[in-house]
Amino acid sequence: MGRTRKRSTVANRAVAATAALVLGGGGLLAVNVYASAGEGRSGPSDQQRSRPEVRNAGQQVSTIDCPEVADGLPEDLPDRARGEVDLELARIDNRVTDAYQRLAQSRERIQQDPAFAENAILGPLRQERLASIERIAVAIGRVAERPQGMEGLAPCTLRGDDTQGQDPGDGQDGQGQDDGQDQGQGGDQGQDPGDGQGGQDQGDGQGGQGGQAGNGPVVGDFADIASVQPNVRAPRQRRGASTGTFTTSCGRNENKKFNPDNVIVAPGVRNGAHHMHDYVGNQATDAFSDNRTLANGRTSCRNQGDRSTYYWPVLRVQDGRDEADAGEDGGGKDRNVGRILTPTEVTLDFVGSPVSKVTAMPRFLRIITGDAKAFTNGLTNANASWSCTGLEDRELTDKYPLCPQGSDVVRTFRFQSCWDGRNTDSANHRTHVAFADDDGRCPNGFRAIPQLVQRVVYDVPPGSVFAVDSFPEQLHKPVTDHGDFINVFDSRLMTRMVGCINTGRRCA
Template sequence: MGKRNERGLLTLLVCLVLGAGLLAAVLGASRLGGPQRAAADGAGGSVDLREVPPGPAEPLAAGPDASTGTVTVDCGRNEERHFNEDNLVVSPGLRAGAHHTHAYVGNLSADAQSTDASLAAAATSCRGGDRSTYYWPVLRRPDRAGTRPYERAAGHGNTGEILPEASVAVEFRGNPASKVVPMPRFLRAVTGDAMAGTARSDADVRARWGCSGLPDRSTTHYPRCPEGDRVTRTLVFPSCWNGLDGDSPNHRSHLVFPAPNGVCPKDTFPVPQLRIRLAYDVAPGVPLAVDSFPEQRHSPRTDHAMFVNAMTDAQMAAVVDCLNGGRTCRT
């Protein structure tokens, strides 16, 4: 009987150990952050946007110093097919440093080798002469093979037909709490976190996916939109400048986001807030994959964009004057 009891006790102990291991695995998979989230949010992960509650409203203009204007910069929708795997802001001088493909509007020369002088002298797709560069990772259909050279250039798991933007809206807005001051020429800016799929923090995640017919809702997943709606990406940039630097070692510290009410942190100054809104004609059920680093597995949370301000001082002064004057302008 003693040996039988020992065997029973041993069996119970083994079951408890196995059960604890299974519980740990389940809890680990459910945690936010890390590769598990990248797998869940990869090319197959999506949500019906009609089931997503409306997001918080934009902060209302408060007080007489609010800058309530808007400036739309007409730069087309990359009809020139300006693509490369470079990242002028994050990896200057390094060819194919992004390991994925970016699409551009604005400056037609922008690549890893660009300098302030080359940007200032280049042609632009912007009708009003703005030579700034605005760029973001392409969106693909992974169920269709890419046939054009620029669709096959990136590699690193970024394959499939690149979806063309049906529209690209480049807009600058003011600040709901105060007047804005000019951005310095050749200011560099980043929004979003290209490493968000495996990051331990959501601090830099700015992905806002949506549907054209549901403008008050957004998600960090790929959206499933009602028939006839376009899939949208809204990329909002930080707009509180430290007053000193055109860039910083992490490409973020010199230009940060305001508080939810629009107030900038101490020792920073409000500058025009850049927003890029992209829209795509995508039939219901079509799979989507944003270009990413290989380990990010096309997580929609990694959506990001970059900007280099190459406006002349006069052009920037006109933007600031429009925003602070509360007007609606177009260039």
């Protein structure tokens, strides 16, 4: 994908509307401080998340908060209904995105007339979701027992801003820094809309054209990694542990394979993710891939026995320079703007269990780690970690790291390492796999499999505003980071991997 370097007038205005976040080393990070209808300024913790409705005209609106319909599906979703169900779930995501775009264009009107939000945005969205939920229930009911009670997942609310008047530096050690103790707490600090602009909202109605998207990130989404206490602890190795490592080398997406599809969650749907993904490994992966096309696809992996698919949201620098997708789905149309950064390093390691041997993963096993909707869903499934090279004993989940000079940004995805022994996927794409507990043991009924640990490193220009791509209503929050994996190892290489891990060797 090519890049253009022209800076638009809109981008110049957007970039000019910044605040300086002071780093420990004396540097500055310039972050936009305006808040459009798409800029949330307080992420929810599990304890705080109560889906508040906006009840008065004076309360700022951040985003649309909708229950996750997939969570209401039966765990034993029949395979014959899966295609229709996945299509309707993708349609639901599309309707939420459309409603968010209407919200972003209507903030002032909603402040003046809160009933407008219900009549023009939330009401129609509820009816659209109800129709899709009904079609899901009918599809399941044709081949199994019809699910009950899913209608309660149709209504959405507007998330209000509960940090009005808070300055960018409040609660951050007096220097715009996070103290590092709120990892996983969703404690994003916000800022007053219009600071530095006389109240002008640059983001509404832009559609993400040029420069910052108007829906994040914000100052409170960043934290100085040096202020975070070491918090990475590995379980103690016990007798019988599998201590080996198998490394597969699949490049850094130098091929620039991007698309905004998600073949796991939204098979057969173009732009099912509403954000752009980096891909390494299988080069045939898109919305319409199936097991056959993946098995026959070319791979960027050095060992051709690994045709697995590895993908994650791209990381962009919002410096006013547009990427070539500025006017496309998954890019500017979905408020993902800025230059896409190619990683400087991608490491794909498969590691063992601290308490037992591992068993082979089934071919075409699908695993998602993290939650692309964690800002509105809550932190239950949030899992990706952020850190800096040289300081990887400390990690953040709900903040982007501000790294010291000479240190690079690191994203780490530790995938689920326990498998139910039967299914390669599940209705919500989660329950067929599980995380081990703090001691490294799998839940009852699950068996240990090689754990994929994916590490992606970026040379982010000093002082840059950067963010992962996200669904528009998720506001580019770091807690929404996630990774996806489809196992397409051939049987010989999988057997070698398991042998290496179980015998304590390091193999590649």
